[in-house]
Amino acid sequence: MLRIQGPGVRHCDGIQRRTALQIGSLAMGGLSLPQLLQAENRSNGNGQHKSVIMIFLTGGPPHQDMIDLKPHAPVEYRGEFQPVRSNVPGIDVCEHMPLLAQRMDQLAVVRSLVGSEGRHSAYQCLHGHPTLNQPPGGWPCFGSAVSKLQGPVNEEVPAAVSLQPRIGGAAWSQPGDPGFAGMRHAPFSANAPGSSEMVLNGITKRGLQNRRDLLAGMDRLRRKLDTNDAIDGMDSFYRQAFEILTSGRLMDALDVEKEDPTVREKYGRGSREPAGYGDAGWLRNEDFLVARRLVEAGARVVTLSFGRWDWHGQPHGTNFDNARDHIPALDVALSALLDDLKDRGLDRDTSVVVWGEFGRTPKINPRGGRDHWPQVGCALLAGGGIRTGQIIGATNERAEHAVRRPVHFQEIFATLYHNLGLNVDEATIEDLTGRPQYLVDHAKYQPLPELV
Template identity: 50%
Template sequence: MLNLQYSARTVSPLCNGHTRRDFLQIGALGLGGITLSQLLRAEAQAGGANSQGSSAGRKPGTKSVIMVYLVGGPPHQDMWDMKPDAPVEIAGPMRPAPSNVPGMEFCDLLPKLNQRADRLAVVRSIVDSQAGHDAHQCYTGRVPSKSAPAGGWPQFGSVVGKIQGPVEAAIPPFASLAYTTTHGPYNEPGPGFLGIGQSAFGALGDARQNMVLNGVTPERLGDRRNLLSSMDKLRRDFDRSGKLSGMDAICQQAFDILTSSKLADALDLSKEDPATVARYGTGNTKIMIDANGAPRVPQSFLLARRLVEAGCRVVTLNYSKWDWHGGLNAEGRANNSIFLREKEDFPIFDNGLACLLDDLKDRGLSDDVTVLVWGEFGRTPIISKQVGRDHWPRVNSCLLAGGGMRTGQIIGSTDRHGGEATSRPTKFGEIFATLYHNLGISPHATVTDLSGRPQYLVHDQAQAMKELI
């Protein structure tokens, strides 16, 4: 079972010395006595708990996005844009395998995705990737820049939360399953100018144990909430910085979560069918494949499905480490080649993502939930002397599924070496515009920045991709 925690990227001290997490440690508010677990048991006894986390509790018509960030940039030439006829120093040893869609082939180490190609769309020709190891563009659609508005660009989930709000009070509109990495730019950029009230609800850590009501009944919780609101209003009267903006939303969400078991149930894998948990496989949350990457944890795919079932509009997760430059041992022999890493990583990734696609289909959620998989850039066509592929921002790719999109197709193409786009050049903004469209949000809508200026949701007012919608 994984516990609840607000994202580690949102726990920096506020101007009064408290952190966002402090405000969710309700015991610190002096509310003493009844624990969250007691509340959960009481609701379960009343028949309110959803023991299997099924989509029965999800409001009909709710649209969601699961965004999977492959930390470090996956090798498109070895996954879903293979070049078997290229010279060996470009093609490498991996080979494509036939899928259930003629002409649509993935690596033979991805057999389950090949079997589900009719439910997938691959964009092979993203041309505006930035060159650094930075997740910012994958989460915001914007290149990291000093010209960003004050506060910075908000990430996709924060924008959706701001515009659409929660489906229901006890379920945050935006939840993150992303592990904190030691390389700062790999981490989610946060809510930017929208303020901390639109931060992701982080689903990792021990905050579930910290949600304690000390010595009051749920009936008295409302009185305590009113008292806290009055105190906060007084404090805001003295605050001229605006830094406390958003705290009302955080406190409100904390109280809502305390009085409902739905979010806790979604994150409790002991409530899932054990056969389903086993089917996804397991990973070690403590061990990073590389020191500054994310762990290889296929359970994240399962938790993402449970969160969108519960009503989250956007769920983000990061998965493994894909920056495979290769390496040589003391004798000059490759012992960390990209192809050894692919043989380790591809099958586990293939299985976890396939299980997610199957679960969404079996539960009738395929048309309502969009799945996006990508990294910050592509990899070099030529295999290096260290038996790796280096950074290549000139072309990138992504995998899309669900969302009522037209799947079973390849969009765009690259040259015979996989190094340049030769048709349908695509930009990040078009992918984000498509995601907003799938959620029922106009990509030409705006949100207001800290200066009061309206900002468009996508860069250059990009259009949703007509090939997909």
């Protein structure tokens, strides 16, 4: 079997192995024309496909300082922020979320998220499965699973796109593994180093076509020697890479300069500098806008990481210093995204989920920080046709643990799959041994009945 791993190989056209892989991962889902047509058919009749935008709050957001404030708890628990009323009676949120407070009717608040593994990892939110005892090949991330099962909406934009920037902390840097879904379904890392240079550097479309013809000829020759599927996979890698390079639709979606300035302004800009002290992603509001543009262009799953929410306290700013920095930025960006999706009529087809890998300690530590708290966390959900304007679950008086309706990470994933039109009781992907694997542990976890 042809494998696209190993040392730096330069292909006959001068494309380095690493570049080919990167472009190859663009082409995840690089399917045949019949498959592409099939994929088109699978999208719903009104021309708008179902999609998910997943916003990963890297490091674990403080649930008790955002959407589960405990103003009557002892001072060492309750923190510095006051709750404010939202536009839904009974849902109070942090004072630093005034815009979202006025859009709470468009959100479902999960105050009882459980099942965290307690480790710093994007894996928890991107894959939804335990990191230990994975099936052969490893669990595919959410985007890869959707890519495998539904394919791309069009041949110019990958089904799964990650906006994870290059991140110093390895645990947070992965855009999601394709696992046993296969490399062709790896999310395209739009903010990976070098991706911005994915242009026809001094080569005309005609020149590129000549190279394509040469490659096609070589592939035909290879095919005579080896009829392995992987060769065909490689061919489709190249095919979609060519489509992406020549159509520019993906690049257009990634280019916020092409957005209406008034819309762009609503999202806020943010920064490309790493948030916190440099080991996490940036606090770039424009990624929310890029996510919407990608969905509009045809992406099914877009994931982005926003800021650094691992706030242990001094000397890197207290939990509350950092919260005053990050929460208002999230308030602006997420509110703009909700408005934008609604204005464009995308809100019923696009699900939005906002979460991190765990919650934070109820008791404030001596350095003004909150530490890791896998016992309970929080999530915000919107769009996708779910029933919003409600709270699911509750924690005790100090936000230490769920006392009502604990919601597992996999229940959120089941809900997202449901919103995409995938039945978690039926949809499977074969692992490397050929054994079908369900998307979630469906015997235990189903789409949240409160929402769907």
